[in-house]
Amino acid sequence: MSNPFEQEGVEIAWCPGCGNFGILKALKETLFELGYEPHKVVLVSGIGQAAKLPHYLKVNVFNGLHGRSIPVAFAIKTVNPELLVIAESGDGCMYGEGGNHLLHAIRRNPDITVVVHDNQVYGLTKGQASPTSEEGFFSKVQTLGNLSTPFNPLSLAIAQDASFVARGFSGDIEGLKKILKEALSWKGFALVDVLQPCVTFNRVNTYGWYKERVYYLGENHDPSNRFQAFEKSLEWGERIPLGIFYTHRKPTYQEKFYTQIPRSHLLYQGTLSEESVAREFQLLV
Amino acid sequence: MVDWEIKVGGAAGQGVQTVSEILSLMLKRSGYYVFSLEDYQSRIRGGHTFTHIRLSDRPVWAAKRYLDLLVCLDPLTYQLHHHEVKENGLILGNFGLGEKSTDSHRFISIDFEKEAVQLGNKVFANMIAVGAISSILGLAPELVAAYIEKIFAKKGEEVMEKNKLAFQRGRRIVGIPPVLPTRNSMPNDVPQFLLDGNQALGLGALLAGCTFYSAYPMTPSTGIMNFLASKIREYGIVVEQAEDEIAAVNMALGASYAGARAMTGTSGGGFCLMVEGLGLAAMTEVPIVVINGQRPGPSTGLPTRTSQADLAFVIHAGHDEFPRFVFAPRDPQDAINIVRRAFYLAEKYQVPVIILSDQYLADSKVSYWNLEMEEIPDAPIQASDFSDYCRYALTPSGVSPRAIPGGKALVVVDSDEHDECGHLTEDLDVRVAMHEKRMKKWEAMKKEIRLPFLVEGKEVTLLGWGSSWGVLREAREELHEEGIDAGLVHFNELWPLPGGLREFLEGLPFPIVVENNYWGQLANLLEHETGLSFARRITRYDGRPFLVDELCERVKEVLRNVQSV
Ligand SMILES: Cc1ncc(C[n+]2csc(CCOP(=O)(O)OP(=O)(O)O)c2C)c(N)n1
Numbered sequence: 001m002s003n004p005f006e007q008e009g010v011e012i013a014w015c016p017g018c019g020n021f022g023i024l025k026a027l028k029e030t031l032f033e034l035g036y037e038p039h040k041v042v043l044v045s046g047i048g049q050a051a052k053l054p055h056y057l058k059v060n061v062f063n064g065l066h067g068r069s070i071p072v073a074f075a076i077k078t079v080n081p082e083l084l085v086i087a088e089s090g091d092g093c094m095y096g097e098g099g100n101h102l103l104h105a106i107r108r109n110p111d112i113t114v115v116v117h118d119n120q121v122y123g124l125t126k127g128q129a130s131p132t133s134e135e136g137f138f139s140k141v142q143t144l145g146n147l148s149t150p151f152n153p154l155s156l157a158i159a160q161d162a163s164f165v166a167r168g169f170s171g172d173i174e175g176l177k178k179i180l181k182e183a184l185s186w187k188g189f190a191l192v193d194v195l196q197p198c199v200t201f202n203r204v205n206t207y208g209w210y211k212e213r214v215y216y217l218g219e220n221h222d223p224s225n226r227f228q229a230f231e232k233s234l235e236w237g238e239r240i241p242l243g244i245f246y247t248h249r250k251p252t253y254q255e256k257f258y259t260q261i262p263r264s265h266l267l268y269q270g271t272l273s274e275e276s277v278a279r280e281f282q283l284l285v
Numbered sequence: 286m287v288d289w290e291i292k293v294g295g296a297a298g299q300g301v302q303t304v305s306e307i308l309s310l311m312l313k314r315s316g317y318y319v320f321s322l323e324d325y326q327s328r329i330r331g332g333h334t335f336t337h338i339r340l341s342d343r344p345v346w347a348a349k350r351y352l353d354l355l356v357c358l359d360p361l362t363y364q365l366h367h368h369e370v371k372e373n374g375l376i377l378g379n380f381g382l383g384e385k386s387t388d389s390h391r392f393i394s395i396d397f398e399k400e401a402v403q404l405g406n407k408v409f410a411n412m413i414a415v416g417a418i419s420s421i422l423g424l425a426p427e428l429v430a431a432y433i434e435k436i437f438a439k440k441g442e443e444v445m446e447k448n449k450l451a452f453q454r455g456r457r458i459v460g461i462p463p464v465l466p467t468r469n470s471m472p473n474d475v476p477q478f479l480l481d482g483n484q485a486l487g488l489g490a491l492l493a494g495c496t497f498y499s500a501y502p503m504t505p506s507t508g509i510m511n512f513l514a515s516k517i518r519e520y521g522i523v524v525e526q527a528e529d530e531i532a533a534v535n536m537a538l539g540a541s542y543a544g545a546r547a548m549t550g551t552s553g554g555g556f557c558l559m560v561e562g563l564g565l566a567a568m569t570e571v572p573i574v575v576i577n578g579q580r581p582g583p584s585t586g587l588p589t590r591t592s593q594a595d596l597a598f599v600i601h602a603g604h605d606e607f608p609r610f611v612f613a614p615r616d617p618q619d620a621i622n623i624v625r626r627a628f629y630l631a632e633k634y635q636v637p638v639i640i641l642s643d644q645y646l647a648d649s650k651v652s653y654w655n656l657e658m659e660e661i662p663d664a665p666i667q668a669s670d671f672s673d674y675c676r677y678a679l680t681p682s683g684v685s686p687r688a689i690p691g692g693k694a695l696v697v698v699d700s701d702e703h704d705e706c707g708h709l710t711e712d713l714d715v716r717v718a719m720h721e722k723r724m725k726k727w728e729a730m731k732k733e734i735r736l737p738f739l740v741e742g743k744e745v746t747l748l749g750w751g752s753s754w755g756v757l758r759e760a761r762e763e764l765h766e767e768g769i770d771a772g773l774v775h776f777n778e779l780w781p782l783p784g785g786l787r788e789f790l791e792g793l794p795f796p797i798v799v800e801n802n803y804w805g806q807l808a809n810l811l812e813h814e815t816g817l818s819f820a821r822r823i824t825r826y827d828g829r830p831f832l833v834d835e836l837c838e839r840v841k842e843v844l845r846n847v848q849s850v
């Protein structure tokens with residue numbers, strides 16, 4: 001059987017060799033292998049090179065504003081919990097422009113997956129530093145070298161007790177698929193930061209650079225141990241860990257809402273009658 | 286005929302708003318028509334706050350400046366408002382050392398707080414005032430006591446008893462017989478509804494089938510969120526307090542895309558943050574209703590005061606061009622229907638609809654004998670069970686059949702320019718076709734708009750929009766009674782402007798546009814759209830609404846100035 005998520009005849013606007021291709025392949029295959037049907041999946045994205053990904057799959061798409069994919073994804077999942085909802089976008093989109101939404105999505109714990117294409121650079125706007133760029137990173141804007149230190153998404157998410165926190169590498173599609181399978185099947189907010197080489201604007205963090213450093217967390221890593229997870233999230237440099245860092249199963253926003261409000265969804269069901277006005281105002285008269 | 290103006294003032298934290306809530310409801314239940322407005326500061330304790338209640342035997346739509354009864358919970362209220370009391374008017378309360386300025390008023394000196402302390406706590410001061418005022422107004426004590434029992438029941442037996450005692454003490458110590466004829470309540474023979482603008486906006490949304498409201502708290506729109514949140518269990522609606530207004534509008538759009546009827550609400554500053562989202566709504570053609578409760582600005586401005594100064598902003602807000610509706614309800618009853626209509630039109634044309642409320646409308650209560658529900662059709666979402674679906678299929682009207690995700694149709698929407706199937710494109714011919722598709726809706730949208738309300742007058746015509754309705758309506762009547770043949774033109778649907786407006790407005794005798802802003806934004810808009818001149822403008826931008834008698838004076842002043850030229 002062919003993969004129903006395959007989008008025929010699209011022209012892909014990524015540079016040859018871009019790390020985004022690996023993420024696209026991994027996601028497409030994961031969705032298929034998990035047995036999802038395209039019309040039950042919604043991909044929500046922002047703006048950037050990464051954010052074009054939904055157009056290259058056959059799914060429902062909400063390609064919204066730069067930085068704003070998470071609030072949209074939260075609402076779609078809340079209105080119709082039967083849909084699988086994935087927000088995906090670049091590091092600039094998710095950690096920069098939309099950083100506040102990430103913080104608050106962790107608190108809400110909606111049952112969505114957030115996939116961040118972390119190329120440590122603003123690709124689409126041609127190479128400026130992103131929140132995850134290394135200190136000293138040079139660009140047309142960072143002419144003195146990046147004066148800021150990088151944002152650590154995993155430490156942040158673990159510190160905030162996010163329900164599922166993982167890191168993948170777009171250069172290892174099979175490894176990334178394993179992580180995505182867990183993330184998409186997870187009940188609760190799942191953050192997957194994906195290291196993604198940018199072949200045009202990031203000459204430091206190349207495929208080779210990553211391949212020398214990445215390794216998978218082994219058997220002895222216990223994702224339910226928050227301290228261990230946090231400690232691992234600080235490791236960066238000579239060696240860079242990949243895998244599922246942290247998991248904490250707790251009630252999702254949608255579970256909490258729908259156990260109190262007995263409706264399976266909030267899809268429009270018609271207007272209310274005038275009697276309900278009268279009834280409503282028994283309270284006010 | 287009874288037609289009374291009452292003002293109750295005090296410091297924030299003294300419970301003036303509770304007095305207002307109890308009195309306006311009890312007056313209504315006693316058979317009066319009521320109008321009330323709230324004036325408060327952006328603080329939790331101290332300062333000065335007041336409520337203004339008008340009660341009458343006939344329907345009332347606005348307040349007047351001169352008072353029949355002034356109730357002072359603190360001496361500052363006396364200092365600030367004693368000059369507003371009519372000759373022979375009554376002043377009740379704590380005047381402090383403030384000299385009693387005139388012999389023409391009747392004074393009843395009661396230090397509410399001191400009396401309350403004798404009951405154990407100064408918090409009972411407001412309930413003593415309720416007792417005193419209700420006695421003066423001739424309200425049935427059982428009626429008020431029962432209501433006090435009801436509202437304090439949640440807080441426990443002791444609090445309830447203390448408040449009832451306070452109420453009775455107030456009745457006793459007032460020391461004069463009722464000034465108004467005593468009333469018994471006859472539940473069926475009284476105006477049935479009493480609601481403020483925020484409740485009405487929320488109620489309209491519920492009636493329209495809204496199931497998703499996301500917002501960030503901001504006066505004066507927070508009341509909409511409070512109202513809807515109080516209905517979550519009964520109606521199954523999500524009310525999400527977003528992390529900011531950007532999240533609020535994007536959540537509402539996500540919800541609407543998924544098939545809910547969704548709304549967000551804010552005030553000017555928050556609306557500024559939502560503007561990119563407004564463009565997203567236009568580009569993705571996802572229907573949405575946005576309420577902007579205006580307050581004076583720019584920037585944070587006067588958080589708790591009123592204004593009508595965002596009209597020029599909201600009709601143009603957003604980059605590039607796109608069609609939208611802008612409505613401004615006249616009163617709470619109108620707000621219900623406007624919100625229902627907003628949802629209908631948002632879905633029919635798949636465009637954003639902006640509703641301009643303001644602090645005056647949001648916080649003012651109006652009583653109605655009955656609420657009239659306008660007949661509004663439904664614009665159901667098209668079936669979503671076809672597999673080669675294209676969200677932006679080109680049609681003669683520019684409106685494409687809308688599907689929601691979950692059915693067989695794949696729904697692809699994009700903030701980038703896109704092709705018929707929703708996919709990102711940089712094909713400039715497609716861009717032109719898509720832009721024209723969106724813009725094409727405008728002509729049909731224009732036809733939806735109704736001409737403004739009109740009462741013809743031979744000498745002068747007042748023009749206004751939104752919440753000034755009640756004031757203008759009463760001012761026109763009052764001018765009429767004084768022998769000035771005044772007319773009225775009033776807009777509640779502002780954008781697009783209706784076709785035929787020039788013919789409609791041409792030749793109106795002596796137009797004066799009345800607005801709560803500096804420029805005269807409606808006047809400018811009408812001049813621009815019709816080519817007619819609207820040079821005479823009465824404006825107010827101190828954060829307070831117009832009052833009927835004050836407005837009449839200003840109209841007469843304009844008329845006098847012309848005559849003396
Ligand atoms: C509100 C807003 N600000 C700025 C931009 C311009 N912009 C588009 S993409 C982008 C950054 C992209 O970086 P990232 O999210 O990391 O995605 P990448 O291209 O690297 O995949 C910026 C600044 C925009 N589209 N919208």
Ligand SMILES: [Mg+2]
Pocket residue numbers: 048090091092117118119120121122123130
């Ligand atoms: Mg990037």
